[in-house]
Amino acid sequence: MSFVQADREELAMELDLQRKMLRDMLLARAFEERVAQEYAQGNIAGFLHLYPGEEAVGVGVLHAAEPADYVVSTYREHVHALVRGVPANNVMAELFGRKTGCSGGMGGSMHLFNRERRFMGGYAIVGETFPIATGIGYAIAMRELPEVVICFFGDGAVNQGAFHESLNMAALWKLPVLFVCENNHYQIGTEIHRHSAVAEVYKRACSYRIPARRVNGMDVLAVHQATEEALAQIRVGNGPQFIECETYRFRGHSMADPGSYRPKVELQAFEKNEDPVKIAIAEVVYPSAEQITAVGRDNIANLTESLRSGGHFPAEHVDVMQADVAAEVEEAVRFASESPEPTLDDARAALDCNRQGEVLV
Amino acid sequence: MNDKVYYWQALNRSLDVEMAADESIIVLGEDVGLYGGSYRVTEGLYAKYGEWRLRDTPISEGSFTGLGVGAAMVGLRPVVEIMTINFALLALDAIINMAAKIPFMSGGQFPMPLVVRMPGGVAKQLAAQHSQRLEQTLMNVPGLRIAVPATPQDAYWQLCQAINSNEPVVLLEHELLYFSKGELDESRQAPPMHRARVCRQGSDLTIVTYSRMRDLALQAAMQLADTGIEAEVIDLRSLRPIDWDSCIASLEKTHRLLIVEEDSGFAGAGAEITAGLTERCFLIMDAPPQRVAGKELPIAYNAALEAASIPRVADIVSAAQQLCRP
Numbered sequence: 001m002s003f004v005q006a007d008r009e010e011l012a013m014e015l016d017l018q019r020k021m022l023r024d025m026l027l028a029r030a031f032e033e034r035v036a037q038e039y040a041q042g043n044i045a046g047f048l049h050l051y052p053g054e055e056a057v058g059v060g061v062l063h064a065a066e067p068a069d070y071v072v073s074t075y076r077e078h079v080h081a082l083v084r085g086v087p088a089n090n091v092m093a094e095l096f097g098r099k100t101g102c103s104g105g106m107g108g109s110m111h112l113f114n115r116e117r118r119f120m121g122g123y124a125i126v127g128e129t130f131p132i133a134t135g136i137g138y139a140i141a142m143r144e145l146p147e148v149v150i151c152f153f154g155d156g157a158v159n160q161g162a163f164h165e166s167l168n169m170a171a172l173w174k175l176p177v178l179f180v181c182e183n184n185h186y187q188i189g190t191e192i193h194r195h196s197a198v199a200e201v202y203k204r205a206c207s208y209r210i211p212a213r214r215v216n217g218m219d220v221l222a223v224h225q226a227t228e229e230a231l232a233q234i235r236v237g238n239g240p241q242f243i244e245c246e247t248y249r250f251r252g253h254s255m256a257d258p259g260s261y262r263p264k265v266e267l268q269a270f271e272k273n274e275d276p277v278k279i280a281i282a283e284v285v286y287p288s289a290e291q292i293t294a295v296g297r298d299n300i301a302n303l304t305e306s307l308r309s310g311g312h313f314p315a316e317h318v319d320v321m322q323a324d325v326a327a328e329v330e331e332a333v334r335f336a337s338e339s340p341e342p343t344l345d346d347a348r349a350a351l352d353c354n355r356q357g358e359v360l361v
Numbered sequence: 362m363n364d365k366v367y368y369w370q371a372l373n374r375s376l377d378v379e380m381a382a383d384e385s386i387i388v389l390g391e392d393v394g395l396y397g398g399s400y401r402v403t404e405g406l407y408a409k410y411g412e413w414r415l416r417d418t419p420i421s422e423g424s425f426t427g428l429g430v431g432a433a434m435v436g437l438r439p440v441v442e443i444m445t446i447n448f449a450l451l452a453l454d455a456i457i458n459m460a461a462k463i464p465f466m467s468g469g470q471f472p473m474p475l476v477v478r479m480p481g482g483v484a485k486q487l488a489a490q491h492s493q494r495l496e497q498t499l500m501n502v503p504g505l506r507i508a509v510p511a512t513p514q515d516a517y518w519q520l521c522q523a524i525n526s527n528e529p530v531v532l533l534e535h536e537l538l539y540f541s542k543g544e545l546d547e548s549r550q551a552p553p554m555h556r557a558r559v560c561r562q563g564s565d566l567t568i569v570t571y572s573r574m575r576d577l578a579l580q581a582a583m584q585l586a587d588t589g590i591e592a593e594v595i596d597l598r599s600l601r602p603i604d605w606d607s608c609i610a611s612l613e614k615t616h617r618l619l620i621v622e623e624d625s626g627f628a629g630a631g632a633e634i635t636a637g638l639t640e641r642c643f644l645i646m647d648a649p650p651q652r653v654a655g656k657e658l659p660i661a662y663n664a665a666l667e668a669a670s671i672p673r674v675a676d677i678v679s680a681a682q683q684l685c686r687p
Contacts, residue, residue, distance in 0.1 A: 070435070072431075101468070102468075103466060103467050103468040103470070104468025104469065105468070106465055106466055106467070107466040107467065111466040111467070113466070113467035113470050113471065114470070115467075115470040115471065120431075120434060120435075120471075121463065121466070121467060123459075125454060125458050128427065128454065128458065128459060130427070131423070131424040131425075131426070131427025131428050131430065131431060131455065131459075132428075132430055132431035132459065133431060134424065134427070134428045134431060135428035135430055135431020135432040135434070135435075136432065136434065136435050137431075138416075138428055138431070138432050138437075139432045139435045139436065139437045141413075142414075142437070161421075161423060161424075162423055162424050162427065165419070165421035165423060165424030165425075166421075166424045166427070166428070168419055168421070169418065169421065169424065169425065169428065172419070173416075347465075349469060350465050350467075350468050350469040351464060351465045351469075351503065351504055352469075353464050353470070353471075353472050353527075354464050354472045354473060354526070354527045354528035354529075355527070355528065
């Protein structure tokens with residue numbers, strides 16, 4: 001194989017990855033917006049935490065992971081589950097509380113699980129993901145497997161004792177854990193400068209000698225690249241790594257939160273200039289505004305030609321993708337609403353998965 | 362072989378037997394490895410099984426118990442030792458919110474083969490923060506099982522069963538029992554983990570008890586026999602679930618119920634036992650059930666006050682005599 005060929009194949013793979021990530025970004029946004037509508041119509045209840053604004057983090061991180069890796073997540077985890085490959089039908093059905101949901105209707109929005117995809121759950125007590133991921137990492141390290149566990153958490157969670165206890169153990173025993181902070185700058189309604197003595201979250205990992213860095217969490221390619229580098233370090237046995245993704249949520253903390261503690265201009269600025277979905281589209285679609293500026297209007301035709309032969313694709317393709325994910329979400333809603341409710345017997349069976357058939361008094 | 366062994370030795374033997382048979386069993390806790398366990402329960406195992414299977418942890422009860430939960434989700438069978446039950450308050454999130462709920466919340470996808478062992482109870486002048494009994498806190502949690510072995514044989518059996526169970530099991534061990542001796546026959550067939558045992562036959566009243574209070578109840582029963590009262594003594598062995606059938610069978614014979622517990626009585630284990638048996642046996646009871654329980658006080662450092670804060674043999678004898686008064 002010549003170098004040229006190798007480069008071409010590499011480029012093709014890269015573009016393929018970019019498209020897959022873009023599709024997941026679009027799916028994430030469409031799914032969550034539909035979920036908000038279904039909540040408003042009363043089809044989804046309880047506490048509901050949505051992801052718009054933060055898509056580049058989940059998509060970028062999880063596309064860098066292997067299928068054999070484990071994922072431990074928070075209560076804002078619909079998109080993590082989707083990107084991990086849990087079918088949209090089963091995620092939506094779980095939000096509807098149906099038997100066909102990925103947790104059989106027992107967990108709901110905050111507790112999505114899928115054993116097959118090694119999606120080890122969404123946890124609704126802030127900070128619980130640290131010890132659980134550390135325990136999974138312990139099992140991997142003890143068995144000397146090449147797997148990694150990815151631990152998601154928000155900026156608020158680093159103030160819990162479990163953060164420090166778990167990072168200490170993960171570093172002490174060189175466990176294969178990737179800690180990913182989704183720093184959206186708000187611990188529910190408290191801005192990070194009001195809840196943390198150290199506003200740069202990644203610096204907190206330094207006290208445990210865990211290599212840590214901060215990336216632009218609105219740029220899916222940057223997140224993906226940082227994750228790839230961190231995972232490579234973990235897989236050669238160097239112990240845990242830490243990535244802080246700076247991001248922003250476009251909605252309130254949950255559907256019960258209007259988000260009135262944030263300045264309107266702040267939200268508007270992020271929506272206008274930092275929307276991760278728009279940024280991702282700009283990175284994949286040709287020609288981008290920057291490219292046009294760089295080559296000048298007269299050369300657009302040439303630029304277009306070269307980008308096309310390089311595998312980039314035109315804006316219309318994004319529309320096709322949008323229609324595709326819209327259909328997937330529509331189908332998920334249909335599947336969820338037509339699925340049966342779980343029974344009390346199903347609830348008992350869920351608990352008795354432990355029982356090995358033993359009959360108690 | 363019927364050897365007399367210490368309670369701690371029986372637990373040690375159980376761990377050794379199970380760890381030799383199954384490489385997925387690990388022990389986590391403070392000083393469980395090199396040190397050998399603060400009550401010697403893991404003595405000798407570190408040298409035999411190595412640091413990954415006998416892990417000395419930092420003093421981080423919440424997170425090393427949670428670590429056990431995570432490890433259990435991917436197929437290890439962790440036995441977490443919490444140095445004393447008093448520190449388990451820091452691990453309640455892992456025990457209650459994680460271990461008990463993950464199998465359920467996941468719709469049955471993740472069984473939880475986790476054992477949490479914790480020494481507890483009132484020992485010798487350890488003062489209020491080291492003299493707790495938390496059974497009532499844990500009994501109210503669906504998804505947990507609670508075993509309370511009172512003898513070396515039960516300690517051996519129930520720890521083996523807990524390790525082999527896919528349910529999260531809390532083993533409440535009593536600090537004063539570690540250096541008590543009893544028979545251990547490893548070849549004997551174990552009864553189910555939750556089965557209660559009649560330790561003494563009697564016809565006049567049923568004393569239902571568990572853990573260290575079993576010994577006091579048996580002593581009281583001997584004294585009562587001298588005054589013409591024959592007490593049947595039931596050691597519950599398990600607080601969740603409770604073996605109602607064994608208790609009912611006894612009450613059908615005696616018609617009188619006395620509960621003896623070391624923990625404070627208010628909203629405690631004895632309250633549940635009273636309610637459960639009253640619902641089931643009200644019409645065959647000749648007298649209202651009575652409880653002998655710890656006083657509604659934190660435990661004092663002062664030796665006399667400490668002794669007065671929990672049931673003594675004389676308290677049990679006197680309550681039984683009152684209950685049997687015609």
